[in-house]
Amino acid sequence: MSTLVEIRNVSKVYERGKQKVEVLHHVDLNIAQGDFLALMGPSGSGKTTLLNLIGGLDSPTQGQISVGGARIDNLNQGALAKWRASNVGFIFQFYNLLPMLSAQKNVELPLLLTKLGAAQRRKNAAIALQLVGLADRAGHKPTELSGGQQQRVAIARAIVSDPTLLVCDEPTGDLDRQSAEDVLGLLQTLNRQHGKTIVMVTHDPKAAEYASHTLHLDKGALVEQAAHV
């Protein structure tokens, strides 16, 4: 498999007041196209920071990050926003749906940044909702949906513009076991049947089992690699 994400000697330093905190130290990592990678580690180990760098939400203090052969570490904010819009789908722990919009309108959000017309946007959003099994809930507001359903709407929003890479930050952290398994199964399907490359941060070893392999981070460095069947 070809490499989709290439991380070379990446460090990230945050300034908190007068203090400088190095969250990632010289990390090297390759993520293959079509991979489903779980990132685990204790709180403060740097896994969310690494995820943010891979998703183009933040820039490294040092090192290079390439995704799909394109360097993203040196892009300015505007260019990074454009890049994210067409290459990455995001799934958060607390779903982060817009509460005043229906499920359908939430899913359509990324398509507002494309040149698609209103009818096509509606159609694509309907397909995405169908894919996550929520076609019948398209008109419902987030508050009218369960946690698991909200996360599936968030997944539909993440995949609607057909990105190559999905980054998930604790996608099951706020769900009960059954809903978590549904969501993880859905991610697995997206990975196996639709070829999406997924990077998922999780604290939950059971969630990590759905990934094809797991990386552990501790104190800002990769420490271990485990492969799953």
Next chain:
Amino acid sequence: MKYLHLIWAALFRRKTRTILTLVSITAAFLLFGLLDAVRVSFEQAGQSVNGAERLQTQSRLSFIQTLPSALESRIAAVDGVKDVAYANWFGGAYQDPHNQIFTFAVSPNYLDVYPEVEVDPAQRKAWDATQNGILAGEALIKKYGWKIGDKIPLQSQIFPNKEGSKNWNFDLLGVMKSKDGKAFQSQMIILHWKNFDETTPYNRGQVGWYISRVKDVNDADRVAKAIDALSANSDHETKTMTEQAVMANWIKQSVNISLIVTSIMGAVFFTLLLLTGNTMMQAVRERTSELAVLKTIGFSNTSVLGMVLAESVLLLLLGGIIGLALVSVLSPAISQGSGGVLNLPRVGGTTWVLGVALALAIGLVIGGLPALRAMRLNIVDALAGR
């Protein structure tokens, strides 16, 4: 345009708060529209008299200057004049100097030029025959609980009687009612000119103002000019205007309407700026994580800036348009209710343009700071709740 539903949804995310804010904006623009109409009404007063059935002629110098009674026959002879009456200010206070009542000494035919004023024929006959008689407006009679036949003591501000006292006593002989609810006479008292002129030593041969009825309302401008031409270059030059214009001029000589309107509007919009600005700041602060999500998805900083600005401008425009539309509805009712004192014009193009420009400007000002904050929002910090 494709973001409009997003902006609209964000605006009404907290319906109660947005509606309350909208109500305050609407109230501010309602006040703006009404006060602007008052200002325009005062500015326009006296510019044209066409369309007016009655004209009032008074001294060009000041409304307190009197005119010679000899002008009556000359005005009556002007082509286009149907009939002429005259009156003078008496200025009566009832029981207390604070109870000022519009009281005019009027010519015998005064009521003929005001056909909208209704007096019972028997009462009118009694009044015509009694030199010390007065007619009082219906509203006044109700206010003070007077009855026909009552002796009404009035204190003139200016004119003494034969004994040198300013306390006059009159017999109430009739009620003036307004047929259409517009006549200002329902708030006033009239007394006989002859009684006034012969009793007070201060007013021999002088008239406060003339009221002329014109034959053709579309000819009023020409008639007004012809009346004023009678006294041109004399020591008693006149100014002939509509009754609304006279009232407006009278108020304009007492107060600076433009300054009052501008001051009130300044205070109203400054308060609106603080109130709505605070609401917008709060609304955007509450949506920090939602704005961060939009940026995460790929909305640019300028798109987020534009959406927050558009939200605030939309709120102001909505309130402004509703407020001005209400003025359009209320103005005619207020004009009618004022009994002819105020003649508010329709909300004109200039007022609409000014109102919309104000709404835009205020929207941009109050949206500016929250929009900048939204634009500068750091995604990672916002998502982490920092």
